[in-house]
Amino acid sequence: MKQSKLFTKTQKNSPADEESKNAKLLIQAGYISKEMAGVYSFLPLGLIVLEKINKIIKEEMEKIGGQEILMSALQCHDVWQESGRWDDKVVDVWFKTFLKSGGELGLGFSHEEPLTKNMKNFICSYKDLPFYPYQIQTKFRNEKRAKSGLMRGREFLMKDLYSFSKDEKEHNDFYEKISEAYFKIFERLDLKDLTYKTFADGGSFSKYSHEFQTESDAGEDIVYLDREKKIAINQEVYTDEVIEDLGLKKENLEKVKTAETGNIFTLGTKFSDALNLKYKDEKGEDKSVFMGSYGIGPSRIMGLLVEIFSDEKGIVWPKSVSPFLVHLVSLEKNEEAEKIYQKLKENNIEVLFDDREKISAGEKFSDSDLLGISYRVIVSEKSLNSGGFEVKKREEKEAKILSEKNLLDFFISEK
């Protein structure tokens, strides 16, 4: 893509009305724009990053048998009344609205109830189980405060998968599988080393639920972390009893700030009982379907990546979600730049080409650092006289000169 054609531009200063680093940098670089606190629109480069995060999540969900669906945001109150979650005293983040033809509606903050109800059409006998629908869909939560940019949205993207199993044993097998899939996702996002499976409150059906907590000062959670064993306890359930139960020792636990990047939850028969979702077992007897839910927030992760992977000059995207692999920066209008741009495209290398004229080299460099694309390639008279193109990783200081052939070979191998 040619930068001269891109309608977004970087801004000289970061927005004054944002507190969080992720919102400041993403707005300044033109990735997102603010509609109101906790509500952002994604501009072209921001949508590319978000879609790359979505793709990684989708691929890992498909590998473990996830089947993608897309549910509605608008919610009928009846099904939520059956489960007891329509009441604002029970769920305090509802946005509610009215149908002109009569009746109150909600905007989905999660989808256990409508999905459980829908599944009555498809579950009859034990032969129909297990299965795993998931969606990447917009959720709405009426948060009182939203000052963390993409990390706490009033409208945000969520991957939510729901498991429908015959019994607890079948459920537990999948629970382990998706836990591994989550770590694969975090690995592909360069977050694995910072992310810990964390024991949290299990609700009415299980002793614990599990959160994936990623170490970051921008997070809003506190966990007690055993770095060696790579597990943590959320402070909500941090008691001597729990420490002992998990075989941990108080002296090995470190208190750290984290951001919740995922959670997996055993729902048991809470929703299937409330909404009467049953199947007939081998003996023809009615049994309640055993459920689980599994969330991960692509837009929150995008914000967190910026919090973690950035420096004083701007963003430093992990390669897997960088909007392009290469930022090709031409310092003068020259044919060589256009030629190498075409060659990179012919080789299916994702490239943003800063072909803008009458912009100083300094401005181009600072824009490039702010955008944070994985590799910067400079084409200039100087680089060409030195034998080719000046190549540098975003986070490195030193560049090296590569010939056209070596440049193409290198980026083909880096794809």
Add this chain to the structure above:
Amino acid sequence: MKQSKLFTKTQKNSPADEESKNAKLLIQAGYISKEMAGVYSFLPLGLIVLEKINKIIKEEMEKIGGQEILMSALQCHDVWQESGRWDDKVVDVWFKTFLKSGGELGLGFSHEEPLTKNMKNFICSYKDLPFYPYQIQTKFRNEKRAKSGLMRGREFLMKDLYSFSKDEKEHNDFYEKISEAYFKIFERLDLKDLTYKTFADGGSFSKYSHEFQTESDAGEDIVYLDREKKIAINQEVYTDEVIEDLGLKKENLEKVKTAETGNIFTLGTKFSDALNLKYKDEKGEDKSVFMGSYGIGPSRIMGLLVEIFSDEKGIVWPKSVSPFLVHLVSLEKNEEAEKIYQKLKENNIEVLFDDREKISAGEKFSDSDLLGISYRVIVSEKSLNSGGFEVKKREEKEAKILSEKNLLDFFISEK
């Protein structure tokens, strides 16, 4: 994909609470499920179809320079008050809600206002224009009645592109370009022959706007159609004066029922003036940006395709949006079926494999007809004894026997 793994199932009967053919068939076949009137969720096969429609639209928008974005559903009232469209008397389809922290919000039924406001960050001089952001995003409209399935949604998917140009001439060039792009989209959806560019009310800035109206008894519009010239007049503006203005003759015009599948609209400076979106021209003088908006509804189109392409047995998807190219139906458990399934997959041919056991041949055939996948391939002892596989287009009566090699060659050429 193996049908035995697909969690959705066809239903014996079509839903009693639906009037429209598209909702009846799509629900019965397990493509969508109903949340409430005018609000549907997309199940795995339905989401595949919807994504194929989206992909066609995206490709044609990218070809004419569209840059994809994703705006928020939640809307601040202030920007809509500036344009005069916050008032329920002006716009009667708002869903409105409240922030817990104070303030009324709306759910976007369209995005002219917030986008125009956002563009102030990116438009300074004439050199920044023109450009064309677009999104495929969920819209909310509080319709009093919604009985047409996917064809009139209270929550539905919309592709909305907005053009920002220097002046009317630059605008008109793009207006023609996107008009052609729309016909390419309809061509790829097998709707071109039924779709007519229709003159409709232009609003405050231009004499006419243009609708793309597709002939269908399921439509809610009436147009007067000149079949030879392939243009039509919406009955809203059907007057002797307009007929004359367009060089048409009353006696050549046929009154037909149609569904609006797209519209393109010259907005002029209505929104840029209201929200003060200006640029500096070559002489350094302030000018208002000249705008247009261009809509097309992927989920509505999905409904319309079912209305048009279906018979008494079920859906007959156009090949370009069929959830799979091939429905492979195995009548007995046999190794040949599994083998050809693997071969088709190896050749990147999209295939749904009905590998379900203990289901009668009759039930499998009627499910296959209901689902409406472009080609049905039967593997049975009988077909194998006749030399291979029984292949039939969904809409054809006669099948033919193809050997494995011919089958693969045929579907590779059909991809």
